[in-house]
Amino acid sequence: MDIQVKAPLSKKEASALRAGDIVKITGIVYTSRDAAHKRMLEQYEKTGKFPFDMENAVIYYAGPAPAKPGNVIGPAGPTTSYRMDSYAPFLMEHGQTGMIGKGARSKDVIESMKKNKAVYFAATGGAAALISSHIKKSEIIAYEDLGAEAIRRLYVEDFPAIVVIDTEGNNLYETEKAKYRTL
């Protein structure tokens, strides 16, 4: 049975999730990847503010393809998360509780997740056409000049994901790999 997850995500709800949980996310998530992360941190340094409320925020590491006429958004699958590793702990210190992406995370990120009660979800990499059908609204709210990398506020319904790293640092990539390793 899939677990329903609401976004924004409270620390309490984040802490109840376990690595391996198959979830469906409904609510507001923000897209941000390489260039937007860099700019968010620069903006915070100058103004003391982020372009959206970071408290309990879920960030989706994604840069969609252009929408065809009549579509809410173009294909929008996850990008590889480790490129955001140098920025993620700062955002978790300021309230972020959820990350959606794909691929491994650094030790620093996992330590920060444990400390700040944040959770890391994987969406299926390269399943962009399938994932987009769960994105019901999309609006650019910052850094429009970055094109695909602009920050979008998305309303998602039953967005399919899997908890890969939980608030205790359990890591599904490692535990599942070990089960099937025969080298």
Next chain:
Amino acid sequence: MRSIEAEKITQAVKNMCITANLDLNPDIYCAMEKARETEKSPIGREMLSQLLKNADIAKADRVPICQDTGMAVVFITIGQEVHITGGLLKDAVNEGVRQGYTEGYLRKSVVKDPFLRVNTNDNTPAIIHIDIVEGDELKIDIAPKGAGSENMSKIFMLKPADGIEGAKKAVLDAVEAAGPNPCPPMIIGVGCGGNFEYSAYLAKKALLRPVGSHSDKPHIRQMEEELLEKINRTGIGPQGLGGTTTALAVNVESCETHIACMPVAVNISCHVTRHASCRL
């Protein structure tokens, strides 16, 4: 001497940019269907099902399989009897990329400078490799490649003493280090021999080969088969979430090299591995 209009090249490149990004190659589709039957992990089977369903949606709705529609890599094999009229070859290719990425609603993923990082807004320039051969035909292979897997690629300047076992270890190390990042199941292109840059070129070219094809050279074929078997025992699995399907193919290309050299380039690619081809 045979004349080919630049405009024809533009049209071909434009159409292939779109089809390569929207239609998953049948060899990969079939390989994933087969893998779903043999995959031991339930999560792995679910991931393969999602990827197949996604490919079906992309084909039916005419949208890209993945939002990362890549940097366009274009291989031009041109007969030396061919004369191109009405424009320059490279301009014709880039114009095709420009039109294909704009009209096909593909993502513009190219920046002008590695450090300044301002988008070119039309996905140009393409990476163009030109080979001149005999004859009066022009062949275009287009392989748009996403960055998630490209970033996991590696080159090893091994010693001749490392031998073929050293080369196999290098490929396996690259795959283990990549883990879940390049969207497995992967296709692995390997280039052995040549020099630093030529081995990387061969590795990229190896990705053009269909899944299930093998090298004509017996020792290289054996290397391909052994590596595929080993890679599928790493446990990485579909999407890195564990399982017995980590790669669908290992394609190795090899060529002459220096007495002191043994370069091994590993170009890792994802389950989308785009490729389209045409002859003019």
